[in-house]
Amino acid sequence: MPGFDFPPFDLPPEAQALRGEVRAFLAEELAGKPAVERARSWSGGSREFSRRLGARGWIGMTWPRKYGGHERSYAERYVVIEELLVAGAPVGSHWVADRQSGPLLLRFGTEEQRQRLLPRIARGELCFCIGMSEPGAGSDLAAVRTRARRVDGGWKVSGQKIWTSNAQHADWMIALVRTGDAEQRHAGLSQLLIDMKTAGVTVKPIANLTGESHFNEVFLDDAFVPESMLIGAEGDGWRQVGAELAYERSGPERYLSSIRVLLEFLRVVGDAPSEAERLLIGEMTARMWTLRQMSLSVVGKLAAGENPAVAAAVVKDLGTSLEQDIPRAVQALARPDCDLSGDDPFQRTLWYLLQTSPSFSLRGGTREILRGIIARELGLR
Numbered sequence: 384m385p386g387f388d389f390p391p392f393d394l395p396p397e398a399q400a401l402r403g404e405v406r407a408f409l410a411e412e413l414a415g416k417p418a419v420e421r422a423r424s425w426s427g428g429s430r431e432f433s434r435r436l437g438a439r440g441w442i443g444m445t446w447p448r449k450y451g452g453h454e455r456s457y458a459e460r461y462v463v464i465e466e467l468l469v470a471g472a473p474v475g476s477h478w479v480a481d482r483q484s485g486p487l488l489l490r491f492g493t494e495e496q497r498q499r500l501l502p503r504i505a506r507g508e509l510c511f512c513i514g515m516s517e518p519g520a521g522s523d524l525a526a527v528r529t530r531a532r533r534v535d536g537g538w539k540v541s542g543q544k545i546w547t548s549n550a551q552h553a554d555w556m557i558a559l560v561r562t563g564d565a566e567q568r569h570a571g572l573s574q575l576l577i578d579m580k581t582a583g584v585t586v587k588p589i590a591n592l593t594g595e596s597h598f599n600e601v602f603l604d605d606a607f608v609p610e611s612m613l614i615g616a617e618g619d620g621w622r623q624v625g626a627e628l629a630y631e632r633s634g635p636e637r638y639l640s641s642i643r644v645l646l647e648f649l650r651v652v653g654d655a656p657s658e659a660e661r662l663l664i665g666e667m668t669a670r671m672w673t674l675r676q677m678s679l680s681v682v683g684k685l686a687a688g689e690n691p692a693v694a695a696a697v698v699k700d701l702g703t704s705l706e707q708d709i710p711r712a713v714q715a716l717a718r719p720d721c722d723l724s725g726d727d728p729f730q731r732t733l734w735y736l737l738q739t740s741p742s743f744s745l746r747g748g749t750r751e752i753l754r755g756i757i758a759r760e761l762g763l764r
Contacts, residue, residue, distance in 0.1 A: 389694060391676070392683030398458035405466040408439065413470055418728040419735050421471020422643040425636050426597050426739075428475030428510070428552065436467075436474070437507030442481045446489060451502030457686040461635070461679065468639040469646075475549060480504040480511040482634065484557055487574075487627045491615035496576065500555070512550040514558030514577070514601060515624065517543055524559070525568045525621065529603060531560040531575060537609040538562075538575065540583075543602050548746060550586045550599035553579050557627075558603075559620050572620035576612040583607070592738035625692060638674040638702035640743055641709040644736045647729040648713050659716055667712070670705050674698065693760045700753040703744040710736040 412432065413421070420427065436442055444460040446452025467474050485504050488496055503509045520526040529542025540560055550556065556577045563571025577584065583606035588596030615623055645667060652660050677698050684691040713733055744750050758764045 389677050389680040390683065392458075392679045392686075394458050394462065394679070395456070398456065398462045401459050402462050402466060405441070405463055406470075409466060409470040409472060413472060416471065417731075418471075418643055418647055419731040420473075422641075422732045422735050423473070423475075424468055424471055424640050424643070425474050425478045426548075426595075427471075427473040428478070428549065429473040430476045430507075430510075432473050433477040433507035435507070436472075436477070437505055442477055442507050443485055443501065443505030446485065446501060446505065450489070450497050451505035453505075457682050461682050465635045465639070468635055469642055471643055476510045476552065477504065477507050478636075479513060479549065480509055480555075483513070483627050484511040484555070487557065487623065488614070490626060491574075491619070491623050493611070493614075495611060496614070500576075509555065510549060510553045512547050512553035512556045512579075512599075512601075513627075514544045514547060514556045514560075516546045518545055524624065525572070527559050527561055527572060529558065529560045531562050531573065531608065533562075534607070537607060537612070540575065540577065540603045540606045540608055543600065545598075545600050546589075546745065547586075547599045547601050548597055550579070550601050551588050551596065555579060556584075556601065557614065559624055562617055562620075569621040570618055572624075573617050574614040574620045574623050575608050576614060577603075577606065577608055578612075581606045581608070591742065593735060595739075598742070626690070628692070628695075635675065635678055637699045638671060638678065638705050640703075641706045641736050641740060642671075644710050644713055644729075644732045647732045651729045657716075663712055663716055667705070667709055674702050674705060677701075693756060696753040696756045700750050700757070703750065706743045707740045710740050 412435070433442070440453045440455075441463045443450070443452040444455040444463065445457055446454070448454055481504065485501055488501060500509065504511075514529075515524060515527075517527055517529060520528060529540065529544065531538040531540045540558070542560070544558065547556070556579055558575050558577050559572055560575055561571050562573040579586070583604040585602040585604070587600040587602070589598040589600060590596050591598070649664065652664075656664060677694070681691045681694050681698060684694065710733060714737060717733065755764065
């Protein structure tokens with residue numbers, strides 16, 4: 384079945400050669416960064432770090448040079464992303480823009496939108512957020528009720544978004560809105576670029592168990608969006624969102640979000656793990672390596688111009704399950720001297736990921752939605 388084939392894709396020599404350069408850069412940039420801060424992975428952000436990364440040419444790597452990109456390969460980009468995640472670099476400020484907003488604009492955006500936004504994304508200057516999920520329309524995205532009505536010169540947008548990562552820091556939101564009749568479902572949806580400083584846009588952070596706020600509510604109250612900020616054609620939003628989610632679901636961030644606690648666990652057990660610890664290390668390593676090969680296969684499909692939406696859904700579902708299993712499994716085997724209220728780097732990292740990992744299967748589409756996509760491909764629904 385085409386959606387379920389994962390042909391091998393090996394990283395070419397030029398991509399592997401880049402790895403040492405990235406590691407050297409990160410060793411200098413992140414020297415002294417505590418393990419628990421590295422555990423924030425792509426949820427943690429630093430505008431300064433994003434700009435330095437952009438100056439190295441490691442944002443917008445595959446994009447055309449005329450839009451500020453560097454025309455590098457998908458394989459080279461994969462190596463950079465992999466190293467950033469394993470090191471725990473603070474990439475959140477540019478993450479969404481680089482991973483999916485920029486590619487979406489390259490494929491569907493107007494020339495004006497590309498010229499205005501893509502070079503600044505590639506320089507690490509812009510933060511984007513994704514306005515998809517809504518109360519009552521997270522699992523059924525086609526039930527979006529945020530409405531954009533035509534006015535002179537553009538649109539007035541009213542509605543609410545929820546679970547919007549990094550909205551409190553974002554410069555722009557790409558929002559899925561209803562421009563047609565509610566009865567049209569998929570056909571009545573469009574995407575708009577919304578400046579987060581627009582009057583009528585209000586962001587309310589949602590605190591998680593650690594007291595941090597990665598997710599947000601976004602309220603839109605007659606926010607004016609110029610006509611020039613419509614992405615693609617009116618009514619084409621559903622097709623565009625499908626393409627966007629494929630970018631979001633297949634990368635190494637879908638199985639490496641808990642890597643820091645595994646690395647800290649390896650440090651703690653050292654060269655003499657118990658039998659149970661040895662088995663845990665072997666199991667998690669095997670699962671992670673398998674997911675890496677599957678994720679690389681999706682990279683190969685993207686490089687070949689294919690649409691790997693179903694394969695990406697499989698990677699995301701299996702990957703977030705692994706990310707949630709790692710901290711729980713490590714906790715079950717935590718050594719007798721492990722005190723989760725302590726200040727040891729391993730203990731603090733484990734405690735942090737035990738609290739944050741439940742959200743990993745929410746971001747990017749719940750596992751129920753992903754399994755529905757997979758079931759449809761198998762002809763089971």
